[in-house]
Amino acid sequence: MGFFKAFRGNHPETIGGDISQNSAPPPGPPPSHGLAAQEYHHTPPPGPPPEYLPPPGPPPLRKASDEPPPYHDWTVIPDTALLPPPPSIGHDASPGGNANRSDADLAHEWCRTHPLIRPHQPAVVHCDSVSNGNIELIQPREFRGSLSKLGLGCWKGSTVPGGRDACLLGSLPCYFAFSDSPLVTAMKKVIYFEVKVLSYGRGREGDASSIALGWSALPYPTWRMPGWERGSLAVHGDDGRRYVNDTWGGKDFTSTIQAGQTVGLGMEFSIPDTPPDYGSSPAQTPGIKVDVFFTRDGIKESGWSLHEERDSRNDLGVGGLEGQFDLYAAVGLFGGVEFEVNFNRTRWLWKPS
Template identity: 55%
Template sequence: MDFFKSFKGGHSIAQDEAYTSHPGPPPVREPTYQPPPGPPPPHQCHNHSAHVPLPAGNEYAPPPDPPPGWQKTPSETPPAPPDGDEEPPPYYDWTVVPDNSLLPPPPALGHEKSPSSNANLSDADRAHEWCRINSMVRPHQPTHPQHSAVLNGDVRLLKPPEYKGDLLMPNTGLWKGSTRAGSKDSCLLTSSPIYFAYVDYPLRTRNTKTIYFEVKVRSLGRGRGADESSIALGYCAMPYPTWRLPGWERGSLAVHGDDGRRYVNNTWGGKEFTSPIKAGDTVGLGMTFALADSLPGYEAQPKSETMAKVKVFLTRNGRRGEDWDLHEELDKDEDLSIDGLDGHFDLHGAIGTFGGIDFDASFNRRDWLWQPR
């Protein structure tokens, strides 16, 4: 009987013999049904919709309506059609890469210190405290003779107490200076502004204004201090601590000859700009104040509708060279503001010196190697 053991899903031969050897009707077997091949006949919807056509193959189409109890979330609700003749908003393709040339340049990298000469820390602390006590002076209306003298190049230089050397004016607007070896930092300032906010600001005059002067370096370094001598060209709002080079304290900017870096209210190491200034070079520093239809909204700059566009540029040996936009984007963590330099304050010419140098400074156009167009 083991040979006739039943298998799963069927029945054994011994069961068939039992049906024929016993009298009486055979036991009733429950019929088994198999589904017909193929999909069911087309299904009709019992609503107001038309018949739903069957998809190709053996797939079944979902019902046309959402399941019971389903509600749209606000984000899934399509916007209402525009009223009247209004056009729908244009489609924005997020896969398109924007044109980086239209973006403002990133802020220039600053340095913690200069690679050449650095000032004494006590002098810096004293200057910071001095600037905190002495705030910048508001601009004043120049007299007609005062303004005419500056336009004609008749500009005087003041010798501060820290300046150790000679300073002579052989001609109108031309100055010859010589400092002793080992001289400390000092800042020569013009006695009068060479930019008057009241009469030169382009939003008031509707004209472009450029200020400029040149310095010829006749010699750099004498005696034991030969390696620690240089010059700086800049502009300052008043008052300014004269034992500090221009560009280091508030309301000032400058290009320093020892490292070629530019400084804007920067008491640290400045930013890369040009090559160092050497003996025999004639360098000039200018600022151009112009009308601007719109200025880029740089993150670290003040937003103002009354700003002028300001460009600072350098010339060397009669040729215009590097420049920078005063309203460039600034680093919030490292850079100070451009307060005092954007055309709202009077600006004086400034020449910083340290060590033993010989130089000529010219504020009269007739003596310049570079001639503005």
């Protein structure tokens, strides 16, 4: 306590002094008062304000990004007429199919081990034979029936009731990739043949009969109907559906083919109408435009574009049919069928334009 008292006694102005008597402000305004008054009471310069003049030269160009986005009326329904048609929906099975799963598995494995044959330069005699319709039909070992030649390019055949699937193939390709491609000739190429169904026969109760006409690259498993395996397409008479490398149930296309009718199937190869899109890959841009058409009793009934939009999940592609491989006529049969096949254009009901 004595120390503390001594300390206070030595510094009475800070420790023990009377603060109220030692902190009175000096008289008069603070030093900055006069300067602040001068700043807040500024007198404008004499005369009118200077006239505003725009900068010399034209105004800068406005960019599209400077414009506000156009108003979109969501109540207006867009016009879809110019959009491509949606992909056709395929079926899981055909109501008239009679093939079993083991045949399909065997065919898939066979195709895997037998790749498509690369085209080669045809001989002149072969080109002449095709131009004249002088094409024969090759009987596979699965064929059960008879086949005879009626004339140049005209064949008549029949199969036994209850017969299993068999595919007759032309002896020569109707389309030679080396000499018929529009990329080589700069011209359109059309291939076509006709089939007349004379009668359908039934064997045991429940056994059906039908015919299919199509096109195929080789080799092809001849115990399978055309259109079921790679490199082939066909229209089947029992369900009227079209098949393109489709081992399932095909796609709706036309009505069934009846006895007494003459039907034909053609393919047209041409240069695309529009140039390719250079932003797309070569795999997305077909080099040849391919259209398939179907006739009934001499009248072109319907068709489709080979490069139509496809279902990415179920469609297996059109490899082998795009004009890079030779293509052969294919006639599929099962059950009892009596028929005629005609490659001779002078006997066709359909007359090319």
